[in-house]
Amino acid sequence: MNQTIHDGDFLISRENNFALGFFSPGSSRFRYLGIWYRKVREQTVVWVANRDDPIYGSSGVLSIDQHGNLVLHSYHNLKVPVWSTNVSVEATDTCVVAQLLDTGNLVLFDDRSKSTVWESFDHPTDTMLPGMKLGLDRRTGMNRFLISWRSAADPGTGNFSLQINPKGSPQAFIYWGTKYIWRGCPWPLKSYTDISNVSFVNNQNETYMTYSVSDASVILRVMLDYSGLVKNLIWHEKDGKWNEFWSVPKSPCDPYGRCGTYxxxxxxxxxxxxxxxxxxxxxxxxxxxxxxxxxxxxxxxxxxxxxxxxxxxxxxxxxxxxxxxxxxxxxxxxxxxxxxxxxxxxxxxxxxxxxxxxxxxxxxxxxxxxxxxxxxxxxxxxxxxxxxxxxxxxxxxxxxxxxxxxxxxxxxx
Incomplete structure (x- = not known):
């Protein structure tokens, strides 16, 4: 992308896996800039830029400004951005380009040095896609975690988050505010499924979880919904719907500390x-x-x-x-x-x-x-x-x- 995207325009990944554009969730009249699957009949949004600052009507426009940032404006106010990548590009003669990868990752990079300036995988909303890291990069201080939508029709920041706690032996937690709701198995994690390969990395530089799919034709996502459930969902084209592979908390023992201390x-x-x-x-x-x-x-x-x-x-x-x-x-x-x-x-x-x-x-x-x-x-x-x-x-x-x-x-x- 090296030109402006208006409401109604789309940026499509090379293999037609994902699209970037403007959408309205459910019956909402607000517009959001987001990424969704292209090969899934039911529009499924996996990332939202302006989740807490919606645009009213079709006045949104996305562009790359003179500082090399992706900037989202509304025609109603072109001076104040609704959302921006807000990164510093060192050189003044850089040629910054935005590209939507087939992984669903929106990447802003320097076309000359090919170095990545910013990527949406570092700023997830409620969905973890294959190849995305969830956790802490100690070198940069960046902590990647999921935050639920506010409701099915409102992608605003919700009450629940899925985070990796790096203390002790690292483990994943679902939080309701600051309260533990559920705890995953700690590092070193055992991977249980044939569909995906889960990795839990813990070293002096990084602590994170990631996963990959064993079959590239499988469309798989992990999402934290607005009710606080973490769901692993697989798209079934024949049925035309997402099928739940697993979810937590679900069993009587899933709630954190169900049986108290000891x-x-x-x-x-x-x-x-x-x-x-x-x-x-x-x-x-x-x-x-x-x-x-x-x-x-x-x-x-x-x-x-x-x-x-x-x-x-x-x-x-x-x-x-x-x-x-x-x-x-x-x-x-x-x-x-x-x-x-x-x-x-x-x-x-x-x-x-x-x-x-x-x-x-x-x-x-x-x-x-x-x-x-x-x-x-x-x-x-x-x-x-x-x-x-x-x-x-x-x-x-x-x-x-x-x-x-x-x-x-x-x-x-």
């Missing part, structure tokens, strides 16, 4: 009346709320409070198998190269260490992840989870009965 949630709780249980060595803080009202928000406490003072007196660890491990925001990687036995010893030496997990890291060795303090949001995860070892006192260690539980004991001497 609780564990089992989404397949058919053998019990309640999805919540306490981790080994713990019991409900409020038995009445837990057993009668099925309210686990109070969480669990140690069965014997004095056991916290008995560190080094026969205490050990009980294995809780196949779980989405507890919230890792405050967890510590003791090492990314440590044997399970040494990981256990490392935790045992510190009386504040409440649990540990020995986790295989792709391309590296086995790492040692340790928790200090409260354990929150632990969930049984079938055969796809990790094993976490919870610290218990000598009495609890002796009471573990392997045939009737998911727990196994391990004493460090």
């Amino acid at each position: 609780g564990i949630c089992d989404p397949h709780f058919f053998s019990r009346r309640f999805e919540c249980d306490c981790l080994p060595g713990y019991e409900p803080k409020s038995p009445r709320e837990w057993n009668i009202l099925k309210d686990a928000s109070g969480g669990c406490v140690r069965k014997r409070l004095e056991s916290t003072l008995l560190c080094g007196h026969g205490d050990g660890f009980v294995k809780v198998a196949n779980v989405k491990v507890s919230d890792t925001s405050a967890a510590v990687w003791a090492s990314t190269n440590m044997s399970p036995r040494d990981c256990e010893k490392n935790c045992m030496r510190n009386c504040s260490c409440s649990a540990y997990a020995s986790i295989d890291i792709a391309g590296k060795e086995t790492g040692c992840l340790t928790w200090y303090g409260k354990l929150m949001d632990t969930v049984h995860n079938g055969e796809e989870g990790y094993d976490i070892y919870v610290r218990v006192d000598a009495v609890e260690l002796g009471n573990v009965f392997l045939p009737s539980t998911n727990f196994e004991q391990n004493q460090c001497v």
